[in-house]
Amino acid sequence: MVSMATRHWSSTVGKKLIMGLTGLLLIGYLIIHLTANLLVFAGDGGRLLNLYAHTLHQTGPLLVVARILLAALFLFHIVSGIRVTLQNRRGRTRGYAQYASKGGPSKMTPASRWMIVTGLILMVFVPLHVNMFSLGPHYETVIDGQPMRDLYRLVVERFKEPQVAFSYAAVMLFLCLHLSHGFWSALQSLGAMNRRWTPFAYTFGVVLSILLAGGFFILPLYTYFFIPLP
Numbered sequence: 040m041v042s043m044a045t046r047h048w049s050s051t052v053g054k055k056l057i058m059g060l061t062g063l064l065l066i067g068y069l070i071i072h073l074t075a076n077l078l079v080f081a082g083d084g085g086r087l088l089n090l091y092a093h094t095l096h097q098t099g100p101l102l103v104v105a106r107i108l109l110a111a112l113f114l115f116h117i118v119s120g121i122r123v124t125l126q127n128r129r130g131r132t133r134g135y136a137q138y139a140s141k142g143g144p145s146k147m148t149p150a151s152r153w154m155i156v157t158g159l160i161l162m163v164f165v166p167l168h169v170n171m172f173s174l175g176p177h178y179e180t181v182i183d184g185q186p187m188r189d190l191y192r193l194v195v196e197r198f199k200e201p202q203v204a205f206s207y208a209a210v211m212l213f214l215c216l217h218l219s220h221g222f223w224s225a226l227q228s229l230g231a232m233n234r235r236w237t238p239f240a241y242t243f244g245v246v247l248s249i250l251l252a253g254g255f256f257i258l259p260l261y262t263y264f265f266i267p268l269p
């Protein structure tokens with residue numbers, strides 16, 4: 040009985056560790072991704088954004104490896120997130136049946152319920168997004184005599200469509216909720232929290248999420264309203 044319980048407990052912790060670690064690495068990716076995307080604001084007709092993307096694509100096999108790793112991070116994060124949620128639910132149902140008189144030890148807090156809802160929204164968003172941009176139409180441009188993909192034109196063209204710009208902005212609100220709880224929760228799972236650091240880590244997570252999701256939120260709307268089609 041004890042060993043079964045221990046195994047059950049450690050596997051939940053294992054899944055939470057994977058979820059937290061992959062979540063933090065994905066936040067790292069988002070910081071890089073947003074920084075690169077902010078080049079849309081450079082006001083240079085896409086020169087820097089296209090040069091950045093071109094430089095990345097020049098790395099060839101390295102980029103392929105990075106993309107595989109990124110896809111693996113997303114997959115591990117999603118699978119562990121769904122499994123932890125299902126496990127919590129099962130625990131909760133059992134808990135209610137066994138401990139009804141103690142008030143029912145619910146492990147599904149409103150925040151964790153929001154995590155699965157916002158997570159599922161992002162799970163649908165990311166493949167659609169990759170399909171729209173990475174796998175989207177291949178416009179060509181020439182910068183400093185070098186032919187390259189005109190990603191800037193693709194981004195501006197898409198965000199000039201109101202349904203795309205506004206649905207992107209809406210999804211970024213969910214991203215903000217997901218990141219703000221996720222960051223704090225990841226640190227907790229990784230055991231990096233103690234009483235002294237809790238308020239600091241929580242505030243840092245919320246500020247980081249607002250900055251990240253805020254940047255991604257402004258991008259489509261600013262493009263829609265202020266950036267002319269190239």
Ligand code: HEM
Pocket residue numbers: 069072076092106109161165168169172173174190194207214254255256258259
């Ligand atoms: C306004 C917001 C965003 C813009 C303008 C944007 C732009 C882009 C562009 C242009 C690409 C293609 C890169 C290339 O093929 O070289 C791309 C790829 C990608 N984006 Fe975004 N992105 C945004 C938000 C997001 C968000 C919020 C996420 C994740 C939650 C995300 C995840 C990805 C992923 C996973 C890829 C594929 C990476 C790759 O192809 O190498 N993006 N994005």
